[in-house]
Amino acid sequence: xxxxxxxxxxxxxxxxxxxxxxxxxxxxxxxxxxxxxxxxxxxxxxxxxxxxxxxxxxxxxxxxxxxxxxxxxxxxxxxxxxxxxxxxxxxxxxxxxxxxxxxxxxxxxxxxxxxxxxxxxxxxxxxxxxxxxxxxxxxxxxxxxxxxxxxxxxxxxxxxxxxxxxxxxxxxxxxxxxxxxxxxxxxxxxxxxxxxxxxxxxxxxxxxxxxxxxxxxxxxxxxxxxxxxxxxxxxxxxxxxxxxxxxxxxxxxxxxxxxxxxxxxxxx
Numbered sequence: 001x002x003x004x005x006x007x008x009x010x011x012x013x014x015x016x017x018x019x020x021x022x023x024x025x026x027x028x029x030x031x032x033x034x035x036x037x038x039x040x041x042x043x044x045x046x047x048x049x050x051x052x053x054x055x056x057x058x059x060x061x062x063x064x065x066x067x068x069x070x071x072x073x074x075x076x077x078x079x080x081x082x083x084x085x086x087x088x089x090x091x092x093x094x095x096x097x098x099x100x101x102x103x104x105x106x107x108x109x110x111x112x113x114x115x116x117x118x119x120x121x122x123x124x125x126x127x128x129x130x131x132x133x134x135x136x137x138x139x140x141x142x143x144x145x146x147x148x149x150x151x152x153x154x155x156x157x158x159x160x161x162x163x164x165x166x167x168x169x170x171x172x173x174x175x176x177x178x179x180x181x182x183x184x185x186x187x188x189x190x191x192x193x194x195x196x197x198x199x200x201x202x203x204x205x206x207x208x209x210x211x212x213x214x215x216x217x218x219x220x221x222x223x224x225x226x227x228x229x230x231x232x233x234x235x236x237x238x239x240x241x242x243x244x245x246x247x248x249x250x251x252x253x254x255x256x257x258x259x260x261x262x263x264x265x266x267x268x
Contacts, residue, residue: 003079009231010222011088015080016096016250018104019113023074026107033106035071037061037099044094053167066090077103084153084224097236098190099244113246118235119255122262123268124225126232127189131227138229138267139163139180168255172237176256179232182266188227231264233257 012174034051036072038061041049047065050246058073066089067082103109162181169175221228235253 008222009123009265010084010228011119011135012082012084012091012122012230013118013120013136014081015018015078015085015116015118016092016100016246017076017078017114017116017118018100018244019076019115020104020107021075021111021113023107023109025057026072026074029106033072033102034059034061036102036106040098040102043100045090047090050176063090063095067105068095070095072099072103078208088111093247093250096250100244100246106152112240112244112253113236114236115240115249116234117250118232119235119254119257120233122183122225122228123231123265124228126223126227127191128182128184128227129191131184131229134229134268135161135180135182136262139174141267172252173239174235174252174256176253176260177232177234177236178260179230179234181228181230181232182227184227229268231261233260245253 002020031054034054038049038051041061041063045063045066045068049063049065052060052062058071059069060069061070061150069078069079069080071078075102077100079092081090081092123134125134129256136158140158158184163179165178167176167178169176233256235256236248240249
């Protein structure tokens with residue numbers, strides 16, 4: 001069984017960001033824009049949206065039912081969702097489309113500096129030790145530098161590893177920041193009971209209890225991991241056309257992220 005079948009990547013956070021110049025009308029039209037967003041976003045998600053504080057430094061509006069948040073100011077606009085808790089709900093793409101159209105029109109934005117779509121995923125593990133071992137297996141297997149270093153000193157041991165790169169598709173002029181690194185919450189165990197990692201049939205006693213405990217643990221790891229290998233994929237395009245097709249940009253970015261995630265999983 002592959003690791004992909006065992007414990008898949010869990011989507012933890014989704015975000016869409018647009019950066020722009022000359023958003024000076026934010027201060028004049030923030031209240032009006034907030035009223036428009038509250039009405040339009042409530043309609044497209046069929047859930048209540050609650051405006052937050054409106055300050056010179058920025059404003060936000062949230063949808064508690066789906067863990068969605070829209071943030072905007074004089075230089076940027078962001079839609080983000082907590083998928084770790086709320087899953088893939090709430091019409092994220094439609095929220096982006098509705099909010100972007102309203103904000104760019106009301107603030108009379110002419111020039112865009114950057115458009116980006118980001119997904120943060122996690123391959124959950126049972127313990128910190130497992131997470132760090134997976135990081136070494138995934139990242140270091142093809143690094144010739146590691147092999148050379150270990151050949152110079154047999155006592156060297158790689159405890160954990162992280163990876164960062166920017167990959168650009170020259171045809172579309174879209175780049176993707178790829179970050180892979182171990183992650184753990186404070187409550188994550190350093191080690192887990194080794195019996196949970198073994199085939200229950202190989203254990204001499206309490207096979208049923210160990211099997212049930214292992215299944216419960218793996219279910220927890222799949223649904224809400226507290227430690228695991230983070231795969232952070234952020235696709236972006238600099239100075240896009242003002243008439244952006246946000247639907248198509250997100251669709252293409254997701255497709256690219258899926259292909260990258262599949263390639264990463266094959267190394268696990």
